[in-house]
Amino acid sequence: MRQSQSEGDMAQASSVRRWTPKQVARWLREEGFCDYVDLLCNKHRLDGLSLLTLSEYDLRSPPLEIKVLGDIKRLMVSLRRLQKQNADILEEMGLSCDGHSPLGSGGGGIGGSSDWLCNGDAGREYDGSPGNGSGMGGGGGGSDYQYHQCHQYSNGKHKQLSRRLDPEYWKTIVSAVYVMFVFGFTSFVMVIVHERVPDMRTYPPLPDIFLDSVPRIPWAFAMAEACGVILCNIWLLVLLLHKHRSILLRRLCSLMGTVFMLRCITMFVTSLSVPGQHLQCSGKIYGDMWAKLSRAVAIWSGFGMTLTGVHTCGDYMFSGHTVVLTMLNFFVTEYTPRNWNFIHTMSWVLNLFGIFFILAAHEHYSIDVFIAFYITTRLFLYYHTLANTRAYQQSRRARIWFPMFSFFECNVNGPVPNEYCWPFARPTFIKRMIG
Numbered sequence: 001m002r003q004s005q006s007e008g009d010m011a012q013a014s015s016v017r018r019w020t021p022k023q024v025a026r027w028l029r030e031e032g033f034c035d036y037v038d039l040l041c042n043k044h045r046l047d048g049l050s051l052l053t054l055s056e057y058d059l060r061s062p063p064l065e066i067k068v069l070g071d072i073k074r075l076m077v078s079l080r081r082l083q084k085q086n087a088d089i090l091e092e093m094g095l096s097c098d099g100h101s102p103l104g105s106g107g108g109g110i111g112g113s114s115d116w117l118c119n120g121d122a123g124r125e126y127d128g129s130p131g132n133g134s135g136m137g138g139g140g141g142g143s144d145y146q147y148h149q150c151h152q153y154s155n156g157k158h159k160q161l162s163r164r165l166d167p168e169y170w171k172t173i174v175s176a177v178y179v180m181f182v183f184g185f186t187s188f189v190m191v192i193v194h195e196r197v198p199d200m201r202t203y204p205p206l207p208d209i210f211l212d213s214v215p216r217i218p219w220a221f222a223m224a225e226a227c228g229v230i231l232c233n234i235w236l237l238v239l240l241l242h243k244h245r246s247i248l249l250r251r252l253c254s255l256m257g258t259v260f261m262l263r264c265i266t267m268f269v270t271s272l273s274v275p276g277q278h279l280q281c282s283g284k285i286y287g288d289m290w291a292k293l294s295r296a297v298a299i300w301s302g303f304g305m306t307l308t309g310v311h312t313c314g315d316y317m318f319s320g321h322t323v324v325l326t327m328l329n330f331f332v333t334e335y336t337p338r339n340w341n342f343i344h345t346m347s348w349v350l351n352l353f354g355i356f357f358i359l360a361a362h363e364h365y366s367i368d369v370f371i372a373f374y375i376t377t378r379l380f381l382y383y384h385t386l387a388n389t390r391a392y393q394q395s396r397r398a399r400i401w402f403p404m405f406s407f408f409e410c411n412v413n414g415p416v417p418n419e420y421c422w423p424f425a426r427p428t429f430i431k432r433m434i435g
Helices: 002-018 021-031 034-043 048-052 056-060 069-085 087-092 113-117 141-153 169-195 209-213 220-241 245-269 289-301 320-334 341-360 366-389 396-401 403-409 428-434
Strands: none
Touching (some): 021 069, 048 069, 069 087, 169 245, 169 289, 220 245, 220 320, 245 366, 320 366, 341 366, 366 403, 396 403
16 A cells, blocks of 8 residues: 555656646645635646745735635645655756755745745744754755844845845935925924914913923023934934934934924914913014015024024924924934943933923923924834834735835835944045055
């Protein structure tokens, strides 16, 4: 009986390369996968050779996208049994039964397990320890290296094992144009809002627990802006030395522009009374459109800061200074190593002290600052969660609600590693000295 079974296996092995889609369908039915006959054989016309090269990554990803995990695993068990019986055919095709090409590159392998390890599920897919190469699709030093690279970075695709992230400078330029346009539009809205500021005699400052409890400090707002300038310099240094500075700048511009666009809407829709009697904020009429544009350019060129001589009223809901302080803090702490405790502590101290100084100067209501902090932090976290988990690939809702995110992040695979390099090429005489 065993002899007849082995003869049947040999006959099957000799004929697999000549299988048609109908014979593949028969094999699938015999193995208990009738539900996938139409998908694999009728729709995608799998023959014998293509069946032998099928990988788990092929089953999971488009155009097949099989969703049932148990079926994927059972089908891969049957496929590997068939591949083992046809090892000689695979060798002729330049493939081996362990899922790798003879050169050990792992590209286009029939096992496909190393491909899928790169999808962030290394802990579930990898059964052996990293050192012994006993995992699925493992077998040597090259496999161990692939495992570590995939597990560390969770790239999402096997071809991205090298973690090369395309800077896409043209997208960074688009994001910079976007944020500059938003800042200009915000400046113009601030001019409109200043014309509509409520009269202090009719609408006195609203009750506020913090402002009513803490006396005004005249120099506090200048200190808040000084905290922002220091944070900005720290961020510029991090950005200059970061290897993926183009992606970081693109994300900052995208997030900052989106938050300030939302701020334009909130401060235009509702005009709050001035938060303190010290503010001389009577409504100003700038006359024709040219006068309004000139004032907007003055605000835009002065970055909306009192240190540059810009004084505005009415733009209270919500605090733009808090947005800038918080956004810079989160970018500094996100894109520096976790063990840089001094930088992280200083960044948070500057952020929190800056917020305190804004309130101590009585330039904003407490609710302005709280909402600005909340919106900025939530948007930062949502953006990076989507970017790091590649969630937008599986969620059409994310693409609808965050079209700009999909545009800027479509080619960034997984988290951006914190790697640093000198941004400028070394002069020729230094290269000669170093040799």
